[in-house]
Amino acid sequence: MIKAQKPSGALRALGAMSGTSLDGVDVAEVLTDGAEIFGFGAMGYRAYTGAEQAVLRAALGKWHGDAGLEAAFETVQRAHIEALSGFEADLVGFHGQTLAHEPRGRGTHQMGDGAALADALGKTVVWDFRSADVELGGEGAPLAPFFHHACARYLTYERPVAFLNLGGVGNISFVDPRIAQPEAAVLAFDTGPANAPLNDLCTERLGQPYDKGGALARRGTVETGALELFLADPYFYRMPPKSLDRDAFGEMRALVLELSDADAAATLTGMAAASVLQAMDHAPEPPCELLVTGGGRLNPVMMQMLAAALDCPVRDIDETGLNGDMLEAQAFGYLAVRVARGLPTSCPRTTGVRAAVGGGIVSAPG
Numbered sequence: 001m002i003k004a005q006k007p008s009g010a011l012r013a014l015g016a017m018s019g020t021s022l023d024g025v026d027v028a029e030v031l032t033d034g035a036e037i038f039g040f041g042a043m044g045y046r047a048y049t050g051a052e053q054a055v056l057r058a059a060l061g062k063w064h065g066d067a068g069l070e071a072a073f074e075t076v077q078r079a080h081i082e083a084l085s086g087f088e089a090d091l092v093g094f095h096g097q098t099l100a101h102e103p104r105g106r107g108t109h110q111m112g113d114g115a116a117l118a119d120a121l122g123k124t125v126v127w128d129f130r131s132a133d134v135e136l137g138g139e140g141a142p143l144a145p146f147f148h149h150a151c152a153r154y155l156t157y158e159r160p161v162a163f164l165n166l167g168g169v170g171n172i173s174f175v176d177p178r179i180a181q182p183e184a185a186v187l188a189f190d191t192g193p194a195n196a197p198l199n200d201l202c203t204e205r206l207g208q209p210y211d212k213g214g215a216l217a218r219r220g221t222v223e224t225g226a227l228e229l230f231l232a233d234p235y236f237y238r239m240p241p242k243s244l245d246r247d248a249f250g251e252m253r254a255l256v257l258e259l260s261d262a263d264a265a266a267t268l269t270g271m272a273a274a275s276v277l278q279a280m281d282h283a284p285e286p287p288c289e290l291l292v293t294g295g296g297r298l299n300p301v302m303m304q305m306l307a308a309a310l311d312c313p314v315r316d317i318d319e320t321g322l323n324g325d326m327l328e329a330q331a332f333g334y335l336a337v338r339v340a341r342g343l344p345t346s347c348p349r350t351t352g353v354r355a356a357v358g359g360g361i362v363s364a365p366g
Contacts, residue, residue, distance in 0.1 A: 010038050011340075014123075015087035015333030018097045020168025020246040021195050021295060022056050023209065024048045025083040025246055028326035034337040037103055037154040043326050046058050046083035047195050053209070058283070060246065061100050065310075072099070076112050081120045083203040092117070092238040093336030094127040095328075101141065107131070108140040126336035128361045134219070134347045138353025139243035142171040143187035145350045147331035152177040161285035162280075164306075165328065166296025168196035168246050170275060173350075183356050184349040187284055189240035194296050197252045198268045201261075211265050214301030220262030222270040226255040230271045236278045241352040272296065273305035280310060291317040293299025293324040335360070 010033045018025045025048075037173035048056065052075045059072035076097045076205055084092060096112030115126025130140035148163040152175045163173040170191035173236045198217075199210045211217055225323030230252065236241070252271065256264035276290075296302050297316045317324040335345050339360035349354040 009033060011042045011090040011337050012088070013091055013333035013337050014076060014084060014087050015093040015329040015331060015336065016037070016084055017095050017328040018079070019328065020098055021199055021210075022048060022053050022078040022168075023295070025079050026326055026329040027083045027087070028323070028329040028333065029087065029089055030330045032150070032334050033336050034334070034343050035150070037150045037334065040323070040330060042087060042233045043230065043323065043329075044083055044087075045325075046156055048079065051314060052079065056097065057214075058110070059099050063100055069111070069206070071245065072097070073111055073160060077116065079323050080112065084117070084121055089333075091121065091124040091126060091336055092121065093332035093334075094125050095129060095332045097232055098246070101243065103134050103139045103141075103243060107134050112198055112330065113281050114361060117308075118363040118365045122365045124362060124364050126360045126362050128305035129335060129339070129345060129359045130299060132357055132359035133351050133353045136353045136355070138346060138357070139241055139262060140351060142173070142188050142190060142350065143346060144171070144328060144331040145173040145186040146175040146182040146203040147175065147334045148188075149182040150185050150334065151322060151327075155322070157288070159288040160285045162283065164191070164276060164292045164304065165295040166272065166292060167198070167328070168194060169244050169294045170194035170272060170296070172276065172279050173287035174285075174287060177286070179265070183344065183349070184240060186350055187240065187265050187282065188350040189235070189242045189282070190244040191279040192244065192272065193249045193252060194272045194275075194294070195244050197249070198265060198272070200253075201256070201268060205261050205264075210295070211299065212268075214269065214299040216262055216265040217269040217299070217301040218266075220260065220264070220266030223259055223263060223267045224230045225269055226259075227274060229255055231274055231278065231289060236275070240282050241286075241348070241350060243351070248254070248261055266301070269302050273302060275311060276306060284317050287312050290314045291320065293317045293327045294320075297324050297326075
């Protein structure tokens with residue numbers, strides 16, 4: 001570990017993200033000084049094999065020191081070394097693989113050793129982004145909102161806009177780009193389950209990793225009784241900021257257990273969309289657009305449900321010129337530079353932390 005540096009100019013940072021959907025490792029470069037975004041660079045993707053996904057799935061819900069984590073740790077480290085090799089970045093932002101998230105209980109667990117990764121890559125690695133936030137009373141998630149604020153300004157938005165990430169869990173950032181300081185310009189929180197329950201259903205029932213193109217959900221009908229029971233969950237009545245573990249809504253499986261494959265897929269898709277509708281009630285101002293990122297934007301049924309439910313235009317973020325597959329990886333490159341410069345990465349309006357805090361460990365290669 002080294003002391004945080006404070007470079008005055010822009011750095012080419014390489015971010016890595018392995019999300020709770022367990023599909024693979026995204027890597028992407030961003031050129032930034034930790035405040036403004038000046039451009040984006042090379043990108044890459046390293047998919048997890050079916051066997052690797054099974055290893056990671058078996059480790060979900062486990063904490064530091066639990067038995068049976070060795071294979072998952074080796075999988076995460078190997079995949080990230082392979083994904084991150086060959087890039088000419090100044091430093092790396094390494095998120096790790098979230099296995100468990102319980103900010104009001106045991107904390108948060110992102111598997112991965114950034115110091116070992118720094119040695120393997122021969123580059124400085126910034127990692128363990130969430131622990132400091134949780135230790136100071138924060139939810140530890142979501143962490144991309146400051147990056148979303150920078151993206152809105154990079155895209156020259158002049159009105160409030162919302163960023164919706166539909167990964168394993170959904171999260172939303174309401175951003176006012178007219179305000180320069182992100183601590184005052186962003187409200188963010190997890191909306192609810194997104195792709196994870198649907199992916200699990202497809203894996204268990206059909207042996208396929210996800211509902212490609214929404215084809216399964218398109219053939220089904222939303223079970224309104226199940227949807228109403230889902231929306232009665234106390235989480236939706238909590239004021240933000242708030243965050244979720246991947247499997248926080250375990251009862252979703254029971255709610256669709258007796259449904260056909262198509263109806264179950266349609267209902268789980270409808271639940272994810274309904275979660276976003278509930279989240280819009282917390283918008284400080286009505287957003288001019290909802291920009292959707294993450295794998296969920298590639299599901300036409302999900303996007304149609306969102307467009308039908310919301311008052312504002314719903315757009316795939318790719319239409320703005322940004323890359324919706326790589327945004328989270330770019331976010332952790334951006335956050336790595338903020339950590340290196342001693343700037344905050346979260347604040348009371350994003351994670352509920354008591355004061356703005358810059359989380360993260362900076363490790364130089366040995």
